[in-house]
Amino acid sequence: GAVVSQHPSWVICKSGTSVKIECRSLDFQATTMFWYRQFPKQSLMLMATSNEGSKATYEQGVEKDKFLINHASLTLSTLTVTSAHPEDSSFYICSANGQYNSPLHFGNGTRLTVT
Amino acid sequence: AQKITQTQPGMFVQEKEAVTLDCTYDTSDPSYGLFWYKQPSSGEMIFLIYQGSYDQQNATEGRYSLNFQKARKSANLVISASQLGDSAMYFCAMREHIRTGANSKLTFGKGITLSVRP
Numbered sequence: 001g002a003v004v005s006q007h008p009s010w011v012i013c014k015s016g017t018s019v020k021i022e023c024r025s026l027d028f029q030a031t032t033m034f035w036y037r038q039f040p041k042q043s044l045m046l047m048a049t050s051n052e053g054s055k056a057t058y059e060q061g062v063e064k065d066k067f068l069i070n071h072a073s074l075t076l077s078t079l080t081v082t083s084a085h086p087e088d089s090s091f092y093i094c095s096a097n098g099q100y101n102s103p104l105h106f107g108n109g110t111r112l113t114v115t
Numbered sequence: 116a117q118k119i120t121q122t123q124p125g126m127f128v129q130e131k132e133a134v135t136l137d138c139t140y141d142t143s144d145p146s147y148g149l150f151w152y153k154q155p156s157s158g159e160m161i162f163l164i165y166q167g168s169y170d171q172q173n174a175t176e177g178r179y180s181l182n183f184q185k186a187r188k189s190a191n192l193v194i195s196a197s198q199l200g201d202s203a204m205y206f207c208a209m210r211e212h213i214r215t216g217a218n219s220k221l222t223f224g225k226g227i228t229l230s231v232r233p
Contacts, residue, residue: 034220034221041204041228042225042226043206043223043224043225043226044160044206044223045223046220046221046222049220091158093158093160095160095221103150103152103162103165104150104162104221105162106152106159106160108157108158108159109158109159109160111158
C-alpha cells in the first residue's frame, strides 16, 4: 500500500536553533501534503496544507515565518521549525493523499523536544 | 462550531466484547467522507474504516464496522471481539467536498482513549 516516510522520528534541539522535518511519499505522487501538530493526549491540529510548486496555505494562528514549508517536488515536503523554543516541543505528523476519497496516508511522526 | 465531536471519556471494554465509539459531525456539504483512525502509544496513525456520504450501506472492515446514521449526523465505530492490541486512541475525522476532487483537509475530533481489559 501507499507509504509516507517521515524523518527524523525524533529530534532534540537547543532553543534558538532550526529543525527540518521531511515527509516523502514513497510510491505515489502527492500534489498535496498536510502538516499536523499534536500535543499529548490531544487531537491532531492542522497547521498547513503544502501544495507542490506553490506556497503553502497556513491555518489561522500558525506563524508562517516560524513554520516554513517547502513542497518542491511531488514526493517531498519539508517543515522547518525556525528559532525553536520549548513551547514548540510537540509531535509533528505529515500526511499525503492520492485520490480525493481515499484515506490520508500518514508518516510516523516526529517528536520534537526543544531544550 | 466543531465539525467533529467525540465526547466520550476514556472507554473501557473487556477483552472479546464489542465496544462502540461515538462520533457526530457537522457539515452543510452533501459530499463528504468520514474516517476512523487508530493511534497507539507509538504515535502512528492507522486508518481503520471509511464511509462516504453517498454510500448506501454501512462500511465494514474485518472487526470494524461503522454505524452511519446520516439524518442524525453520526458515524459511530463498532469494534467487535475486542483484543488487547486495540488499546489506543481513536479519532473520527471528516473530509468535505470529496466529489469535487479537491484535496480538502481532514478535520479530526478530539479522540477517545480505549482500554481493553484482559
